[in-house]
Amino acid sequence: MAASRGVDNWNDNFKGQGDVSTIAKVDTAILYEEGGNRSEQKLTRGTPVTYIDSQSKSHTRVAIRVGQDIFFTSVDNLVKPKSLGAINLKPQAFGLGAPLLLSSYITTLKTSIKNRQDIKGELQEYLIDLVDYVSTGNGGLTGYKFTEFPMASITKDFGEVLGPIFCLKSGLINLNLGVNASSTVSFPASGAAQLLDYYINTSTNQYKISAKSKGTANTLKMTSLVPTILNDSKLYSRYAGTNEFKLMNIINSNTTNMGAIEGASFIGAISKQAASSVRGLRGNNATLTDISKQLFANIIINDTELRNRKTITLRNIAYVCEKKIVEFSRKTMVSKKFTEIVKDVLNNEVFYVKLDIDNGIPRFNIASTSDRTISNLIFRNKNSYDRPSDKLGFKI
Helix, strand or coil: CCCCCHHHHHHHHCCCCCCEEEEECCCEEEEECCCCCEEEEEEECCCEEEEEHHHCCECCEEEEEECCEEEEECHHHECCCCCCCCCCCCHHHHCCCCCEEHHHHHHHHHHHHHHCCCCCHHHHHHHHHHHHHHHHCCCCCCCCCHHHCCHHHHHHHHHHHHHHHHHHHHHCCCCCCCCCCCCEEECCCCCCCCCCCEEEECCCCEEEEEEEECCCCCEEEHHHCHHHHHCCHHHHHHHCCCHHHHHHHHHHHCCHHHHHHHHHHHCCCCCHHHHHHCCCCCCCCCECCHHHHHHCHHHHHCCCCCCCCCCCEHHHHHHHHHHHHHHHHCCHHHHHHHHHHHHHHHCCCEEEEEEEEECCEEEEEEEECCCHHHCCCCEECCCCCCCCCCCCEEEC
C-alpha cells in the first residue's frame, strides 16, 4: 500500500466531507479560475485553505477558498484532512491493554486506526502501512510528505505500538526465550510501571520491554530504581550500605540542583560546608553569596566557564557538581557497582527495543540488560550551566 492519489484520494478523504480546513502540500500548486483559465496566482506549501465540497467538480478540479477568493486545483495539492495535529498515538489510545496474540493484536490495532475519528487521510494510511511493513517486512512506504506528519510522536509513541510486532516477528523469536506464535502482548496500566512499556508473555515467563527511539535520551532515572530498592528487603540489605546506592538516593531525594550539590559533597568533590551554604537558595538564578563563592572556590577556579563570571548562580554550581558526579561514575569499580545494582533491580529481564524511522522506513534494534552495550553504566548529564533538563540518570 502507498499513499492514495487522484480520484481515490478525493473519494476517500475529501468528497462528501463538506467544507474542510487544510493546507497546501506542494511548493507551487497551480490554481484555476472558475471559468477554467489558469490563474496567475500560485499556492505555496503550508498556506491555509478550505476545501469546498459542494463546488468541487472532479479530483483534478476541487474547489478551495484562499482568503476570500475561490480557486480550483488538484486534490493531490492539499494535505488530507486530519493528517496534522496533536494526536494520541500511545498504545492505550488504540485499546491495546489485555494480553493479545500477535494476529489479534494486529487486527485490533488496524481496526482502531481506521475507526479513530482523529486519524484520517495520509496519516491513517501511513500508520497502517507501518503496521504492515513491520509485520511482513514488505510493503510500500512511498509517496508521503513526512514533514506533514507528527514524526516525533510517531517514532516515540507509535513506536511503542509497533515494538511488540517486531518482538514477536523477529526481535525475540530467535533468542531461545520461548517466544513463539502462542506468546502474547500486554501493556501495564498507564503510569503503573516506570521501568517498562509493555510485556511479551510466554507460557513460562513475562519479559519486560522498554521502548526507546533514536533521539531520545535513553536515560534510566533514579526514580525508577531507588524506590524499588528501598521497598525490597533483599535489595535493600544488599545495597543500602554501598556508597553507590547512597549517591543514587541523594540524587533521587533532592531537587535537580541540590541533588547534584549534595551528591558532589558526598563524593568529596566539594566540602560539606559548601553544600550547606546553599541549601536555603531557591530557583536556578538564585545568586551565591560571597561566603558561598569562597566555599566553592576550588571548583569555580578550575572551571573555564565560571572562573571569569562575576555572578555565580545555584544552577551554575549545580552543573559543575553534576560534571564531578559524572566523572566519579566513570571510575571502573564505581561503574561496575552501578551496573550490578541496576541489573539486580531489573532482574536481567528488561529488553530495550529501539526504533529509528529514516525517510519513513522503520528500523529496530534490540538490547538487553545483559548485553555489553549497556554494561559499565555511568551517569548522563542532560543539563547546562544555565538551564536544568532533568536529574542525573544512567546512560543506557
